[in-house]
Amino acid sequence: MRTTHSFAVALLLGGFGLAQPGLAQAPAVPLFVDETAASGITTSYDGDWFYIVGGGVAAFDCNDDSYADIVLPGGESKAQLYVNTSSKGGSLSFVPQESGLELDSVSGLYPADIDSDGITDLVVLRVGENVVMRGLGACKFERANEAWGFDGGDAWTASAALSFERGSSWPTIAVGNYIDRNEDISPWGSCTDNWLHRPGGAGKFAAPLPLKPSFCALSMLFTDWDKSGTPSLRVSNDREYYEGGQEQMWRILPGAEPRLLTPADGWKVLRIWGMGIASYDLDGDGYPEYFLTSMADNKLQALATPGPKADYKDLAYAKGVTAHRPYTGDDLRPSTAWHPQFDDVNNDGLADLFVAKGNVDQMPDFAMHDPNNLLLQGGDGKFVEAGDKAGIANNGNSRGAALVDFNMDGLLDLAVVNRRSGAQVWRNTGTEGGGNWIELEVRQAAPNEDAIGGWLEVKHGDKVMRRELTVGGGHAGGQLGWVHFGLGGETTTTVAVVWPDGTRSEWPNLAAGGFYVLERDKPASPFSPRD
């Protein structure tokens, strides 16, 4: 447990969008140590044109020890599962294990309990046929396309998201497809249809529903952007390939045809090289903000007016998160951004932002030395770059990533997938004067045991930190398991879950510095990780 730090004063007085002039202080910088060499991880994301995108990592516990294991895509090489053998607070250690996931042409993976049997499954995205892999326990998986009626198709897939539509015991999976890889000289304008795999009854998926129009999706996220209780599907698209396209939000109501939001809904045309989505309620108004990665300037979107109108404004410049070019070194060319993730890496109670960076492939107008970003949020709601000071400014050509507490010490560590070179892991060794933390795992009775579509709320002073429980977003990969919150100087906190059906449960007076399983209608259950 960490001690109170001077930053707590600012935390109590101001958050994102609630600037307190004169009180802003530089955020405390965590120190990460590159432990790749000793970690046992060697997988690289290989291949040429078909693998210019993708490279997402899945992080989840597959052997019931509560430590997050990881699966790395290999591109044209085989994917590899690594069992986490780290000890509590110790160095990061992984052991490759045969799992049934040794598939080639994998671009990304998202963990989710599709059949609600309590064992995490995987949606495996591929250049070719997508595959749903049923978890068998002990980090073993088997193909379930046929058993679950999942038509994996034959496309260039690099994004997905999952949701349980209200009233359904079987999930809906959205799959985002890229360009027609069979187009020869002129692939531009050849974006292939995204698919919506909805429940088909009796533990199977229905035939995939094409989402028309589709504009070369590289990230998708089911998100309750308007607090309606029904998540919509946010899609970030790569303008390099679409014609007449834009960013998209689909309203997906149970039993109804998907409907695109339009200007009548407040939706404004935005055209970017959309590659990744991160969401977090940064300003505490209950509505998520969205960070969208692109090339050169990135975007940070917030509702112009909190409410039902999908009118987003861009706050990236004002908040210091454009991350448009390298912040260290002498390469001043524009950046290329991929996986984004909001999380609190210094436990000060403010969500920070990690962004994976890397040139598409020898594009001379964009930075070749493009270090990943670690943007720390300050008390004035603005972010400050600290990737170099924190020790994560790598030389790799990064794609996917995951901020996860791999060694269960309350500090978020980092795994990064690199194109054509080995993945990397960094251990977060702490922040001088760093704050307290709490980690939470949410459970409810099947179906949807992980409460996907719900919200976690953690009280911090007079503020409430909220984050949505989602499967999707980022770039081609995601995490399932413990959800981490920094608490600054707080020694206890009150935690609540807004379940996917809208009901709310609250657990007061949880001590900081601990892990808790929050099971619906039960007391919070403290958990002690193995040493």
Add this chain to the structure above:
Amino acid sequence: MRGHRLAAFGAAVLLWCAASLGALAEARPAPGAILRDWYYLMNELVRHTATYSPPVASRSFAYLGITAFEAAVGGSDKLTSLVGQLHGLEQLPQREAGVSYDETVVISAAMSDAIVFYFGNTGPTGQRAINRAQSKWRALAVEGVPEDVVMRSEAFGKAMAAAIFAWSQNDGGATVPNMGFPYEYELPKGDDKWVPTNVISQQQLPLLPQWGNNRTFATPDGAACPTAGNPAYSTDPGSEFYKEADEVYQVVRNATPEQAAIARFWSDDPMLSMTPPGHWISIALQVAERADLSLDDNVDLLARMGIAMSDAFVGCWHAKFVYNLVRPITYIKKVIDPKWEPILNTPPFPEYPSGHSTVSGAMDAVMTAFFGENYAFEDKTGSPDGRNPRKYASFHEAAEEAGISRLYGGIHFRSAIADGLVQGRCIAAYTIALKTRK
């Protein structure tokens, strides 16, 4: 232009397949047709190469057009070289006398190398497309041609592309760092001066502020066709400046569907379209294909268009950084209505004169000189992006519409449009005066 483009590509691919089986040796593409296919690909690359803002596109179209023209001159009994007529172009490779060349192979080889010279910085998909096109279209071009003729023709085409590229390297526009946005630049101060109009970090300084100093092709220099100057800046409602701003404000607020459609039809945003130069090249390709132009006519037209559009952008950019005028969005929000928003994205550089108007005025003049007055045509350029084709009774009508589209879109005042069109036609006169025929 996808449907149109694919038609061309599709024909080429079909012919290639057939030719590879030895069944249709006589169906080799004519040199004009293969030139147009390369141009369709170039227009894709303009859209998908990060440095390709409109001025940069115009420059490449100039060198590419001249490359094709000079490659064709030696095989034509009608064309005469531009050597000595364009600034700095003093010597070019010559064909060997008394031996034969194949014009399709010459043109294909020249464009095959030139496209790498000017689009070598494109992304991996563009590189892949170039490689595929080089391979497939070469196979088409050489089918049935004697090997010695192929070798001689390819060598000459390549030599021409290399010579033109070498000439291009010291014109001031050969390198475009940071997608054209300077790392350092001191913004002129004053209420009338341009200020950034968006919150994109990269665009807090204006695009290509030195472009107006580039070497021109046919005009003496960037200052050769000066504009009259914008109305004196004023916030007085009775002033001419205020009236022009209020016109933009009112037109956008009350835009008819037709006006909004026109604004979007000519929007031609970099990275989302082939840019205004590419749009006019697209028009030329459509017209040339419909008219089934000969190789001589094709290269003459495309060279003249490239030269005129490049000189137009140098001239326009020279003027832009003389006046450094504020954009409508800045003035209107400050003086008239802080909540006003234009239909189009405001480009990140000074307002006066309008670049699209200058280049459109130039293209009107060049194409009218080539095809004649009242040459009616239909423009399908925006079809792949969901915009309906538009019909025009003349190039003049199209250019006037392109100009006024910027007012409908809320990004230019009327003076910038009117003066831009005049400036473009002035600049084009130098190109029209070039001697390309014996």
